[in-house]
Amino acid sequence: MAEKKERTFRFLILGGGIAGVTCVEQLSTQIPSADVALITAGSHIKAVTNYKQVSKTLEEFDVEERPSSDLEEKFPNLVVIHSAVKSLNTKSHLVETADGRVFGYEKLCICSGGRPKLLTKDHPYVLGIRDTDSAQELQKRLSKAKRIVVVGNGGIALELVFQVEGCEVIWAVKDKAIGNTFFDAGAAQFLIPSLETDKPDRTVPCKRTRYTTEEPAPGAAQTFTAERNSRGHGSSSTKPGSALGPDWHEGIVLKGTEQVSRRVTLEYQCEVEKIFTPEELLNSTQQELNDVKEGSWPVYIKLTNGKTFGCDFVVSATGVVPNTELFLHGNNFALADDGGLQVDDQMMTSEPDVYAAGDVCTACWEHSLLWQQMRLWTQARQMGWYAGRCMASHVLSEPIELDFCFELFSHITKFFNYKVVLLGKFNGQGLGPNQELLVRCTKGQEYVKVILSGGRMVGAVLIGETDLEETFENLILNQMDLTPYGEELLNPNIDIEDYFD
Numbered sequence: 001m002a003e004k005k006e007r008t009f010r011f012l013i014l015g016g017g018i019a020g021v022t023c024v025e026q027l028s029t030q031i032p033s034a035d036v037a038l039i040t041a042g043s044h045i046k047a048v049t050n051y052k053q054v055s056k057t058l059e060e061f062d063v064e065e066r067p068s069s070d071l072e073e074k075f076p077n078l079v080v081i082h083s084a085v086k087s088l089n090t091k092s093h094l095v096e097t098a099d100g101r102v103f104g105y106e107k108l109c110i111c112s113g114g115r116p117k118l119l120t121k122d123h124p125y126v127l128g129i130r131d132t133d134s135a136q137e138l139q140k141r142l143s144k145a146k147r148i149v150v151v152g153n154g155g156i157a158l159e160l161v162f163q164v165e166g167c168e169v170i171w172a173v174k175d176k177a178i179g180n181t182f183f184d185a186g187a188a189q190f191l192i193p194s195l196e197t198d199k200p201d202r203t204v205p206c207k208r209t210r211y212t213t214e215e216p217a218p219g220a221a222q223t224f225t226a227e228r229n230s231r232g233h234g235s236s237s238t239k240p241g242s243a244l245g246p247d248w249h250e251g252i253v254l255k256g257t258e259q260v261s262r263r264v265t266l267e268y269q270c271e272v273e274k275i276f277t278p279e280e281l282l283n284s285t286q287q288e289l290n291d292v293k294e295g296s297w298p299v300y301i302k303l304t305n306g307k308t309f310g311c312d313f314v315v316s317a318t319g320v321v322p323n324t325e326l327f328l329h330g331n332n333f334a335l336a337d338d339g340g341l342q343v344d345d346q347m348m349t350s351e352p353d354v355y356a357a358g359d360v361c362t363a364c365w366e367h368s369l370l371w372q373q374m375r376l377w378t379q380a381r382q383m384g385w386y387a388g389r390c391m392a393s394h395v396l397s398e399p400i401e402l403d404f405c406f407e408l409f410s411h412i413t414k415f416f417n418y419k420v421v422l423l424g425k426f427n428g429q430g431l432g433p434n435q436e437l438l439v440r441c442t443k444g445q446e447y448v449k450v451i452l453s454g455g456r457m458v459g460a461v462l463i464g465e466t467d468l469e470e471t472f473e474n475l476i477l478n479q480m481d482l483t484p485y486g487e488e489l490l491n492p493n494i495d496i497e498d499y500f501d
Contacts, residue, residue: 005094008104009037011391012095013111014085016040018063018377019358019384020111021047021071026388028075031395036077037105038068039097041084045071048381055470056477057410058421063377085112090331090351107353107391110327110341111384114320114359114375119151119272125299125313126275129156130320138315142167145312149301151272152317154181155376155413160317161264162194162416170309172267172301179415181374183449183461184427186439190447190463194416195264270305275314320375322360336362345402346394347387355391357383365402370424370458370476371409378411408477412469421469424476425451425459440490448490455483471496 011027011034013020024038038045044065051061068080083097088108096102116128127138142148145167150157153173161171173180177188281300297310322340327333334342334350340362347355358380363373373379382405393400411422428435428451435458440448446464450457450472456479460472475482482489489496 004096004100004102005104006101008093008106009079010034010106010395011036012103012105012108013038014088014095014109015111015113015358015360016042016045016068016080017111017113017358017380018046018048019113019360019380019387020109021045022381022384023109023111023357023388023391024071024075024078026385027392028077030389030392032075032077034077034395035079036075037079037081037103038071039081039083039085039095039103040068041082041098043068043082045080047071054412055410055473057405057408057473058412058469059378059381059410060412061381085326087329088327088331090354093353105353107355107395109347109355109357109387109391110349110360111356111358111387112323112326112360113380115323116316117318117321119314119316119318120275123275123314126316127313128316129160141313147297147309147311148313148315149309149311150315150317151301152315152319153178154317154319155415157315157317158182158415160315165262168263168265170265170267170311172270172272172303174269174271176269178266182413182415182420182422182426183463186441187447187449187461187463190441190443191416191418193444194418195262267303267305267307270303270307272301273304274302276300276302276308281308320359322362324360336364338362346390346400347383348390355387357387363406368407371406372425372429374409374411376411376413382406408473410473415463418463419465421460421462421466423460423462423469423472424457425453426461427451428459431458438487438490440492442492450490452482455481457482468496 013024013036016038020038020040024036027034027036045068047064047066047070049062049064051059053059068082072078072080081097081101081103083099083101086096086098088095093105093108094102095105095108116130118128119126127141128134129138142164147168147170148164149170149172150161151172153175157171157173158179161169177185178191179188277299278296298312299314300308300310301314302308322338324333324335324339324341327341331351336342341349341356341360342364343349343356343361345365347357347361349356349361359375361383382403386403386405389403390400409422409424409426413420425431431451431453434453436452438450438452440446442464446466447461448463448466448468449461451459457472457475460468460476462468462472488494
């Protein structure tokens with residue numbers, strides 16, 4: 001491979017997603033004279049736009065696909081190489097591309113992202129949603145569909161189910177409530193009415209320290225229907241929201257062939273047992289169709305609750321796995337339990353001069369008590385930015401400390417057209433029984449949950465326009481003892497922002 005080497009770069013970045021592009025931008029800004037190369041398979045890159053620092057740790061931004069030439073124009077020191085990566089030799093510091101070219105590097109950052117955990121590989125009626133191409137394929141298939149099955153309970157599944165119109169949706173989730181990755185059963189029940197016909201009445205805010213929710217029994221289903229004639233044409237169901245990639249569905253039409261605006265049937269606590277062709281279904285005497293409509297379906301899916309549904313296609317939205325496979329052969333990378341490349345608090349892998357950022361890596365340093373890794377675009381941007389800083393600092397022999405963004409977990413997104421803010425241990429992760437919950441809920445307007453441990457705020461979930469994120473962020477960071485305030489902390493008649501200002 002060495003004899004074919006075309007050029008050696010000081011910094012070489014693999015992957016044109018948010019982490020890779022942010023890393024390139026940081027390196028090119030810190031050391032404008034350095035030779036930087038970005039290897040990406042596509043002609044477009046993911047660019048962060050409209051970036052806004054909301055508070056100390058909270059940030060908002062949009063993601064746009066742009067021609068890679070935009071990046072080259074912005075940074076004259078940058079070369080973008082359009083090809084997939086074929087192999088990596090960390091001993092020789094060489095990368096070979098799929099078109100047979102070989103490039104050397106002094107410092108390398110792997111930002112190859114994650115790949116969808118598909119229910120089954122290469123099935124003509126199973127679609128994974130991960131990038132622009134798969135989103136456009138979804139739009140194409142949906143335009144001819146009467147019923148789809150969505151499997152998964154993460155950000156993409158949440159937004160997809162909410163955005164789809166004119167098509168019946170069977171939504172299979174393995175948990176007791178929707179959105180288990182992001183919030184608890186109480187928040188899920190707050191969001192559920194968004195799938196129903198009528199807009200919920202706004203009631204007087206109620207605060208309580210404990211709550212119970214009616215959980216559907218395993219195998220039970222809930223159905224929510226919104227008729228087209230009961231909603232304005234420009235209703236909230238068609239407004240853009242955010243999933244793991246902000247506004248991933250903006251610009252595509254998620255519309256089926258049926259007259260119903262939205263019809264969602266939720267199947268809780270179940271997973272996929274088997275996917276059938278019509279022929280396989282006929283040969284299986286034990287199958288019990290849940291509901292047979294006129295005609296037949298191109299694919300059938302059996303769930304572990306015993307129900308079988310026919311549909312036009314299945315959307316697999318069960319998360320991602322780190323995209324590491326390509327880099328493991330012949331190298332000695334340490335992998336985390338989740339399959340990600342282990343990185344230390346300088347974003348360095350176990351191989352010399354090789355860094356990693358975004359979904360492909362797993363943060364293996366000792367975490368702050370208030371931070372955890374989640375494979376979200378917010379963290380992809382933060383990791384890419386910090387990896388770029390670390391690479392530049394190491395070349396310049398400058399010391400660098402772990403960035404403040406890793407001090408407190410924070411994420412802003414949008415689900416079911418509600419603003420959602422997650423802070424710290426927002427689901428009480430790792431706290432065990434030593435936690436107290438305060439909840440305030442105004443139906444159809446806001447849901448506020450605070451997690452206290454030892455009288456100090458350690459996490460929060462804010463749904464709706466609460467304007468509490470900065471105040472709660474400060475209370476979590478300064479670890480003030482809130483015991484004297486008790487339930488009054490969420491009293492809607494007290495302006496908590498002024499109180500703790």
